[in-house]
Amino acid sequence: MTMAITGIPRIPLDDWSNDFIDYLTESFSVVFDVINTMISSVIDSLEWLLMLPPPLVMLFLIVGLSWWLTNWKIAAFTAFGLFLIMNLGLWQASMLTLSLVLASTIISLLFGIPLGILAHRFDRIKAIVIPLLDIMQTMPAFVYLIPAVILFGLGNVTALIATFIFAMPPAVRLTLLGLQQVPHTTLEAAEAFGATEWQKLFKVQLPLAFPMIMSGVNQVIMLSLSMVVISSMVGAGGLGAEVLRSISLLDVGLGFIGGISVVIIAIILDRMTNFSAQKKANIS
Amino acid sequence: MRMSKSKDALIRVENVSKTFGKEKDKALELRRSGKNKDEVEVETKTTVAILDASFEVKQGETFVLIGLSGSGKSTLLRCLNGLIPPTEGMVYLENDDIAHLGKKQLQHIRRNKMGMVFQNVGLLPNRTVLENITFGLEINGIPAHMRDKKGRDAMELVGLNGQAYKRIHELSGGMQQRVGLARALASNQEILLMDEPFSALDPLIRREMQKLFLDIQDEIHKTVIFVTHDLDEALTLGQRAAVMKDGEIVQIGTAEYILSQPATEYVKKLVQDVDYSKIRQAKSAMSTVDVFALEHESPQVVLRRMKAKKRSSILVVNEMQTLIGALPIERVVELVEFHKQDLTNVKLERPMCVHPAVALREVIPLLVNRQLPVAVVNEQNRLIGQIDKDSLIASLTEQIDVDSGNVNEVLQKEVSQR
Numbered sequence: 001m002t003m004a005i006t007g008i009p010r011i012p013l014d015d016w017s018n019d020f021i022d023y024l025t026e027s028f029s030v031v032f033d034v035i036n037t038m039i040s041s042v043i044d045s046l047e048w049l050l051m052l053p054p055p056l057v058m059l060f061l062i063v064g065l066s067w068w069l070t071n072w073k074i075a076a077f078t079a080f081g082l083f084l085i086m087n088l089g090l091w092q093a094s095m096l097t098l099s100l101v102l103a104s105t106i107i108s109l110l111f112g113i114p115l116g117i118l119a120h121r122f123d124r125i126k127a128i129v130i131p132l133l134d135i136m137q138t139m140p141a142f143v144y145l146i147p148a149v150i151l152f153g154l155g156n157v158t159a160l161i162a163t164f165i166f167a168m169p170p171a172v173r174l175t176l177l178g179l180q181q182v183p184h185t186t187l188e189a190a191e192a193f194g195a196t197e198w199q200k201l202f203k204v205q206l207p208l209a210f211p212m213i214m215s216g217v218n219q220v221i222m223l224s225l226s227m228v229v230i231s232s233m234v235g236a237g238g239l240g241a242e243v244l245r246s247i248s249l250l251d252v253g254l255g256f257i258g259g260i261s262v263v264i265i266a267i268i269l270d271r272m273t274n275f276s277a278q279k280k281a282n283i284s
Numbered sequence: 285m286r287m288s289k290s291k292d293a294l295i296r297v298e299n300v301s302k303t304f305g306k307e308k309d310k311a312l313e314l315r316r317s318g319k320n321k322d323e324v325e326v327e328t329k330t331t332v333a334i335l336d337a338s339f340e341v342k343q344g345e346t347f348v349l350i351g352l353s354g355s356g357k358s359t360l361l362r363c364l365n366g367l368i369p370p371t372e373g374m375v376y377l378e379n380d381d382i383a384h385l386g387k388k389q390l391q392h393i394r395r396n397k398m399g400m401v402f403q404n405v406g407l408l409p410n411r412t413v414l415e416n417i418t419f420g421l422e423i424n425g426i427p428a429h430m431r432d433k434k435g436r437d438a439m440e441l442v443g444l445n446g447q448a449y450k451r452i453h454e455l456s457g458g459m460q461q462r463v464g465l466a467r468a469l470a471s472n473q474e475i476l477l478m479d480e481p482f483s484a485l486d487p488l489i490r491r492e493m494q495k496l497f498l499d500i501q502d503e504i505h506k507t508v509i510f511v512t513h514d515l516d517e518a519l520t521l522g523q524r525a526a527v528m529k530d531g532e533i534v535q536i537g538t539a540e541y542i543l544s545q546p547a548t549e550y551v552k553k554l555v556q557d558v559d560y561s562k563i564r565q566a567k568s569a570m571s572t573v574d575v576f577a578l579e580h581e582s583p584q585v586v587l588r589r590m591k592a593k594k595r596s597s598i599l600v601v602n603e604m605q606t607l608i609g610a611l612p613i614e615r616v617v618e619l620v621e622f623h624k625q626d627l628t629n630v631k632l633e634r635p636m637c638v639h640p641a642v643a644l645r646e647v648i649p650l651l652v653n654r655q656l657p658v659a660v661v662n663e664q665n666r667l668i669g670q671i672d673k674d675s676l677i678a679s680l681t682e683q684i685d686v687d688s689g690n691v692n693e694v695l696q697k698e699v700s701q702r
Contacts, residue, residue, distance in 0.1 A: 192477075208410060
């Protein structure tokens with residue numbers, strides 16, 4: 001053990017962390033098993049759903065959805081991009097990646113939006129949550145990948161938890177920001193007409209914060225996608241695994257087509273979520 | 285302060301105080317011992333927003349709270365529907381003490397008894413005009429088809445026909461405030477709280493909205509508590525007003541009373557720039573009619589009187605003192621030439637006449653470019669006085685003499701009967 005310059009003995013933060021994880025694995029293995037099963041069932045059912053129709057049918061469904069949410073230009077790009085992925089033989093990997101991204105987005109929003117609402121309501125929760133979010137976003141991903149692997153083993157679940165930790169904060173932050181931007185006078189008016197707290201939340205605050213919450217959704221999806229390659233290091237399949245394989249094989253071409261597929265999915269998801277948020281914002 | 289507990293008071297505010305800050309007791313005590321608001325703020329870091337305010341609002345009355353910004357008028361208004369709970373004192377709505385009601389009961393009162401209009405309107409930009417107007421009904425759980433009907437009725441009342449499906453951002457400021465007004469009217473509550481609703485509008489629109497408000501009020505007779513910093517607005521819209529300064533009510537009374545007998549130097553300063561033509565009524569500029577003709581008098585007598593008093597025109601009344609017309613001097617000369625015996629069956633001109641309760645402002649144009657005084661007639665069309673240019677100018681410029689209490693008392697009585 002090295003002594004710090006000041007003469008104060010070194011604080012054994014690393015040992016404590018080890019002990020903590022050991023304690024968790026010994027005492028709460030049942031809990032982690034349950035979480036493991038729940039998350040993997042979410043991912044599996046999403047993947048099953050995405051792989052259910054033949055690829056060409058799925059392609060048309062996604063193009064149709066993007067046309068409905070956005071406009072024909074973006075729909076045309078979607079069609080082109082997805083066709084390219086199919087042509088490159090990365091359809092199955094893409095669908096797995098997509099199901100991972102969607103699962104992590106769903107879980108992030110499930111926790112993030114209510115947490116944002118609570119943080120807006122109670123200052124004490126906000127005081128705890130905000131620094132926690134800072135830690136989640138700035139802590140290097142590899143640091144929490146290791147304990148996650150210990151707790152959940154290699155595979156999609158660990159990947160999803162790592163993704164969740166990195167991608168969830170914007171859901172909380174932008175929900176909070178959206179709620180903070182609701183004008184005080186509008187809230188006061190609702191109160192003056194006898195609105196209950198729930199009515200204020202659902203009829204005033206959330207509708208007015210909606211565009212901001214939607215850009216939070218967009219951020220969550222983008223950050224989830226950015227974790228695709230890193231999460232493949234802990235055993236997640238999909239496009240990330242392709243890229244990782246290309247690195248070990250030093251196969252530039254394989255890496256490139258894997259990367260371009262991630263980019264295509266990112267652009268499609270970004271345009272779809274962003275455009276629908278903008279549409280809503282333009283109306284208001 | 286004068287406290288009368290009349291039975292017909294719908295809202296009764298008793299000794300309401302409101303402080304913001306930690307040392308409320310000390311701040312109130314200091315304030316009551318005569319220190320002013322700023323001194324107390326410095327000493328205790330506590331703001332006394334309202335201090336011992338008491339007033340009553342009768343059913344169907346428009347009561348104005350007037351004061352400069354920071355005088356506590358908006359805070360006091362919010363004490364009436366519990367948006368801000370008072371620190372001390374009672375607020376009675378009929379027999380319920382609003383200041384000490386539970387959340388549920390307060391919500392019930394806000395939904396069913398009191399509507400509110402805000403300076404910043406506070407509309408929901410994600411909803412259409414109609415959806416905004418029916419917001420209060422929606423909160424109250426009224427089914428959609430009934431909401432729609434009531435909403436449309438309210439829209440018609442404020443002149444928003446055909447705008448139902450517009451978005452809020454498509455409307456001008458004045459139109460938005462109409463939506464705010466309609467939203468408060470749609471629930472058809474008995475009481476309307478209005479917090480400087482027209483202050484943010486430009487002067488022309490503001491006047492238009494004031495007129496709209498008066499028209500609507502004529503139709504629906506709500507009990508209104510109106511907050512404003514604009515004295516002209518207070519006097520135009522309100523029957524009675526409370527003047528507030530630094531959280532205290534310094535004077536309560538009718539417009540005439542406040543103008544004629546300002547209670548403090550502050551009120552005096554506040555009212556010195558008032559447009560008297562708006563507040564003072566015709567009767568305050570009225571003088572007795574010195575020259576007039578009776579219907580049965582001969583034209584010759586009338587002509588002589590007109591020449592003696594140098595009049596080019598004369599009012600004609602019958603034996604009941606009822607005003608029946610006017611005659612210019614040329615016509616009287618004509619009648620003399622025709623050897624008419626009296627003024628019956630003579631074609632008379634329509635004279636300019638007003639009722640005594642009409643604002644002087646409306647009398648002014650009647651006197652422009654005319655020699656004849658304006659006749660003042662009562663409900664039975666009896667001639668009770670006249671207004672000429674001299675008496676009009678005198679009454680517009682002179683402050684009513686504070687000491688001539690008699691006249692004032694009579695005036696006040698009549699004003700409050702209105």
